Structure formats: C-alpha cells, structure tokens
Amino acid sequence: MSAQEPDGTNLLSVATLSASMATSAEQLVGSLADRISAKIVAGEYPPGSRLRQEALAEEFSVSRTPIREALRQLEVKGVIQHRPNQGAIVLAPNARDIRDAYQVRAELEGLAISLAVEWITDEQIERMRRAQKRFAEIVDKLIAARKSNAKTHLKDVPNWVESNDEFHGVVIEASGNRRLKQVIQDLHLGFTRNIMLSALTMDGRRMRENVSQHEAILSAISRHDAIEARKVMTHHILRSGELAVWWLESQGRLGDSGR
Amino acid sequence: MSAQEPDGTNLLSVATLSASMATSAEQLVGSLADRISAKIVAGEYPPGSRLRQEALAEEFSVSRTPIREALRQLEVKGVIQHRPNQGAIVLAPNARDIRDAYQVRAELEGLAISLAVEWITDEQIERMRRAQKRFAEIVDKLIAARKSNAKTHLKDVPNWVESNDEFHGVVIEASGNRRLKQVIQDLHLGFTRNIMLSALTMDGRRMRENVSQHEAILSAISRHDAIEARKVMTHHILRSGELAVWWLESQGRLGDSGR
DNA sequence: ATCATCCATATTGGATACAATCAATATCAT
DNA sequence: ATGATATTGATTGTATCCAATATGGATGAT
Numbered sequence: 391m392s393a394q395e396p397d398g399t400n401l402l403s404v405a406t407l408s409a410s411m412a413t414s415a416e417q418l419v420g421s422l423a424d425r426i427s428a429k430i431v432a433g434e435y436p437p438g439s440r441l442r443q444e445a446l447a448e449e450f451s452v453s454r455t456p457i458r459e460a461l462r463q464l465e466v467k468g469v470i471q472h473r474p475n476q477g478a479i480v481l482a483p484n485a486r487d488i489r490d491a492y493q494v495r496a497e498l499e500g501l502a503i504s505l506a507v508e509w510i511t512d513e514q515i516e517r518m519r520r521a522q523k524r525f526a527e528i529v530d531k532l533i534a535a536r537k538s539n540a541k542t543h544l545k546d547v548p549n550w551v552e553s554n555d556e557f558h559g560v561v562i563e564a565s566g567n568r569r570l571k572q573v574i575q576d577l578h579l580g581f582t583r584n585i586m587l588s589a590l591t592m593d594g595r596r597m598r599e600n601v602s603q604h605e606a607i608l609s610a611i612s613r614h615d616a617i618e619a620r621k622v623m624t625h626h627i628l629r630s631g632e633l634a635v636w637w638l639e640s641q642g643r644l645g646d647s648g649r
Numbered sequence: 650m651s652a653q654e655p656d657g658t659n660l661l662s663v664a665t666l667s668a669s670m671a672t673s674a675e676q677l678v679g680s681l682a683d684r685i686s687a688k689i690v691a692g693e694y695p696p697g698s699r700l701r702q703e704a705l706a707e708e709f710s711v712s713r714t715p716i717r718e719a720l721r722q723l724e725v726k727g728v729i730q731h732r733p734n735q736g737a738i739v740l741a742p743n744a745r746d747i748r749d750a751y752q753v754r755a756e757l758e759g760l761a762i763s764l765a766v767e768w769i770t771d772e773q774i775e776r777m778r779r780a781q782k783r784f785a786e787i788v789d790k791l792i793a794a795r796k797s798n799a800k801t802h803l804k805d806v807p808n809w810v811e812s813n814d815e816f817h818g819v820v821i822e823a824s825g826n827r828r829l830k831q832v833i834q835d836l837h838l839g840f841t842r843n844i845m846l847s848a849l850t851m852d853g854r855r856m857r858e859n860v861s862q863h864e865a866i867l868s869a870i871s872r873h874d875a876i877e878a879r880k881v882m883t884h885h886i887l888r889s890g891e892l893a894v895w896w897l898e899s900q901g902r903l904g905d906s907g908r
Numbered sequence: 909a910t911c912a913t914c915c916a917t918a919t920t921g922g923a924t925a926c927a928a929t930c931a932a933t934a935t936c937a938t
Numbered sequence: 939a940t941g942a943t944a945t946t947g948a949t950t951g952t953a954t955c956c957a958a959t960a961t962g963g964a965t966g967a968t
Contacts, residue, residue: 416733416734417733419721455714458718459717459718459721460721462678462718462719462721462722463721463722463724463725465722466722466725466726467725474675474676475675486827487827487828490826490827490828490829491828493760493826493828493829494757494760494826494828494829494832497756497757497760498753498756498757501752501753501756567749567752567753568745568746568749569746569749569750569752569753569836570749570752570753573753573832573835573836576832576835577828577832
C-alpha cells in the first residue's frame with residue numbers, strides 16, 4: 391500500500407484542507423451547507439442563535455427546500471442542533487468538548503504520523519519543509535506586526551492557518567489511511583481550527599513554541615523515527631488543546647450548550 | 650465450512666446499540682434515515698443499487714420531501730453516495746476501507762481503555778463481567794447449534810452482537826470522553842459491525858479466540874493495568890479487522906464502489 | 909452487426925402551497 | 939394584580955407542482 395493516491399488529482403490540493411468544500415457549481419445543497427457553516431465559524435451566526443429557514447433562503451436567494459437539506463447535513467456534522475418544530479440553533483463547544491476533541495485528535499494524528507514515517511516520500515517531506523518555512527515566516531511577521539499595529543496582522547492569519555494545515559495535511563496524507571484522514575477532518579469541523587488560532591495568535595511566545603514543535607516533528611519524520619515522531623506530534627496537539635481550553639475559559643463561556 | 654447465510658436475507662435486525670436511533674415519533678426524517686440505513690445494512694438495498702426517491706416515498710408512505718432530507722443525512726454519514734442529478738447509490742466498503750476503519754478503531758478503543766483504566770468503577774467492571782459471561786455462553790450455544798442445525802443459531806446472533814457491544818460500550822463509556830464515544834460509533838456506521846459478525850460467526854475457533862481476547866481485556870482492566878489493557882484491546886480489534894478483510898475478500902467483492 | 913444520435917420517459921432539483929405546531933400576546937376569571 | 943386560557947402570527951413540516959437533467963430505447967448511418 392502506497393501513500394500515493396492512484397487517482398492523484400486531489401493530492402496536491404493545498405487549498406484549505408477543510409472537509410468537503412462542495413462550494414462549486416451543481417451542488418447547491420452542499421454549497422449552502424459550506425457557506426452557512428463558514429458563517430457560523432466566522433461568528434456571523436453566533437452560538438445559540440436560531441437559524442430561520444426563511445431568512446437563510448432569502449440571504450442566499452433560494453427557496454427553503456435546499457436550505458432545509460443543507461441544515462440536515464449540518465445537523466449530522468454536529469454544527470447545529472435541530473429540535474423538532476423549533477428549528478435549528480448554532481452549537482458551541484464548551485471546555486470539555488474541546489478537551490475531548492483534542493485528546494482524540496492527538497491520538498489520531500499520532501497514529502497518522504507513526505504510519506506516515508513508513509511511507510512518506512522525499513517529495514512530501516519537502517512539502518512539509520516548505521510549509522514549515524512559510525509557517526515560521528508568517529509567525530515572525532505576525533509577532534512583528536503585533537508590536538506595532540494590531541490591525542495589520544489580521545490579513546496574514548489565513549496564511550498562518552493554511553501553512554499549518556498543509557503541514558499537518560501532508561502527514562495525514564502520507565499515512566495512507568483515508569478513513570483516518572476523514573475522521574480527523576470531521577474533528578476539525580466547526581470549532582477546532584477556529585479556536586486554536588484564536589488561542590494561539592494572541593500570544594507571541596506560544597506561536598513560537600508552536601513553530602519549534604513543528605520543527606521537532608519535521609526532524610523526527612525526516613529521520614523516519616516513528617517513536618519520536620509520534621511522541622512530539624501527540625505532545626504538540628495536546629498542548630494546542632490546553633491553550634484552546636484556556637482561551638475558551640478566559641473568554642467566559644459563550645455557548646454552554648448542554649448537548 | 651463457509652459462510653452460512655449466502656442469500657441476501659442474512660443478518661437481519663442487529664440495530665441495537667447503533668448511533669442515534671431516532672426511530673420514534675416526531676422525528677420523521679431521522680426515523681426515515683434510520684429505517685433506510687437499517688435496510689441497507691440488512692442487505693435489502695444492496696451495494697451499488699440506486700435509491701429512487703419516489704420508490705422510497707411510496708414504501709414509507711410519505712412524500713419525497715422528507716425522503717430527500719433523510720438521504721442528505723445518510724450522505725453525510727457515509728452510507729450512500731449522492732451524485733448531482735443522478736440520485737443516491739448504496740455504498741459498500743472494499744477491503745481497504747475495512748482495513749483503514751479497523752486501524753482507526755483499534756487506536757481509538759486503545760485510547761478509550763487506557764483512559765478507562767483510570768476511571769472505571771467496580772460497578773462497570775461488574776457489567777463487563779456479566780456481558781462477558783453472556784458472550785461466552787452465546788458463543789458456546791452458537792457453536793453447538795452450528796454442529797447440529799444451521800438455522801437455530803440465527804436468532805442468537807443479535808444477542809451475540811448485543812453482549813459484545815455492551816462489553817465494548819462499558820469501556821468507551823468509562824473513558825469519560827464523549828467525543829471519543831461519538832467518533833467510535835460513527836466508525837461503526839453501516840458496515841463495520843455487520844461485517845465483523847459475518848466474519849466471526851462463520852468459524853467456531855475464531856469465535857472462541859474472540860472470547861479469550863475479551864477475557865484478557867477484562868483481566869487487564871480489572872488489575873487497572875493501562876499498558877496491558879491497551880495492548881490486548883488493540884490486538885483484539887486489529888485481529889477482528891483481519892478477519893473482516895478476509896471474509897470480505899472471500900466473498901468476492903460485492904460492491905467495489907470506487908469512492 | 910456496431911455505433912452514434914435523437915427522442916420519449918423517468919427521475920431528480922427547486923419553488924410554491926398548504927397543514928401543523930409553536931411562541932407570544934391578549935383576554936378573562938379569580 | 940396574578941394566573942390560566944384563548945387567539946393570532948410566525949415558523950416549521952410535508953405535499954405537490956413545474957423545470958432541468960439524465961436514462962434507455964428506437965432510429966439511422968457506417
């Protein structure tokens with residue numbers, strides 16, 4: 391079994407390793423689900439708020455029918471909660487949800503890298519190096535910008551996210567386990583990515599810590615040292631989880647939805 | 650000795666500890682999704698077959714609208730594949746899908762038990778003991794029945810599944826990680842459970858092997874030995890995965906759907 | 909015969925219409 | 939005034955309708 395995709399086309403899809411991204415033509419419902427989901431993540435529909443079908447329909451210039459189907463999908467994805475005859479409300483994770491999710495993610499990305507060590511190609515390692523380089527540069531830039539003007543750094547944040555996703559994405563891809571990839575992506579859904587960046591970008595020291603953890607991961611995987619790679623990856627993610635929990639708790643619970 | 654239930658109607662019911670089970674009133678779409686899903690698992694809608702909305706609507710005496718929404722949910726759950734303007738077809742896992750899923754599940758249940766060891770109560774261990782006792786008895790019964798009359802054992806199979814689920818369910822519950830529980834349940838969706846039981850119930854020696862693996866797990870968790878518990882749990886599940894893959898390959902690919 | 913093209917039909921996709929349910933206010937009795 | 943009940947409006951849930959697209963068979967050319 392090789393880590394390479396036989397049908398190859400999607401392998402290098404650097405852009406947003408998010409889940410599905412059906413945001414293209416001829417997939418109206420999927421596209422709607424993505425767009426609604428994006429607005430939830432962006433905070434436009436805050437946690438706990440009701441999503442009215444008619445309002446969404448008007449906003450996206452469609453009828454309620456495809457909106458309803460999109461909401462059914464988001465319900466299964468765990469982004470919203472749907473109560474009979476009462477419609478949909480936006481879910482928000484509490485500290486425990488975050489802790490639980492990161493514990494699972496740490497385990498799964500640990501598995502991913504221990505598999506990846508075996509199969510990863512030089513080309514993939516090179517992609518990780520480049521992603522890491524960009525990552526480090528952006529962090530420097532963010533920290534520098536933070537010291538002068540707080541506004542400037544905002545437009546670099548997407549790049550920060552993207553290079554981080556690329557880094558982790560290569561590892562997951564190289565694991566050769568498609569189901570593993572899917573499960574990890576599902577874990578990200580909605581909150582994880584968002585909260586992590588919120589938690590990290592608020593503190594220069596923690597961003598640098600993050601960079602050096604990536605460095606350690608890259609070093610271990612380059613040496614094909616499965617034990618060490620797994621150890622540092624797991625630590626890296628658990629640490630990110632701690633930060634996310636702290637950040638969430640410092641924010642005062644936004645939506646302590648008792649799901 | 651080969652598989653006993655060659656014709657489509659094998660392995661009915663089973664539904665027990667599945668994920669959501671919204672099959673009650675006032676949740677029509679959820680209920681429809683469950684019922685359609687159940688029929689897929691039961692083999693009534695075989696892999697690769699098209700699910701026509703009108704046919705389903707008539708079968709369940711509703712209009713196409715709730716059917717469509719149920720199909721959207723099943724799409725996200727990975728039970729069916731939905732192609733634009735071409736409707737839904739039933740997905741079937743191939744050997745690789747099974748391998749991938751079991752690898753992930755082994756890791757996650759390994760995590761579960763290593764967490765559970767810390768927090769599990771005597772009452773929960775007692776539940777595991779009882780489940781294990783039932784499990785062993787049913788296996789004896791199945792093997793005995795198999796030697797005389799092949800039909801008899803079919804009505805015990807659901808009990809076999811249920812006691813096995815109870816055993817694993819206690820561990821997962823005792824892990825205290827709700828997200829972990831959800832992710833593991835999602836992994837079961839559709840095929841995993843079904844294939845495992847198909848693979849195992851065809852061979853007495855393997856069923857006994859399974860029982861003794863449970864015994865080892867129970868022993869380790871009773872001694873609160875996290876390392877050993879994890880080791881035997883992981884081995885147990887990976888072994889089950891191997892059997893499932895073998896079984897699937899021996900069946901000649903039913904649906905080698907190129908998803 | 910084999911293959912491509914075209915047309916009739918079946919099926920899906922989306923919008924609208926109607927029924928059922930809920931929320932919030934108004935009304936009434938105590 | 940307080941609490942229970944009734945009523946109105948808003949919102950969700952299901953069914954039906956029409957348009958867009960695909961499917962499958964017939965027709966015709968090579």
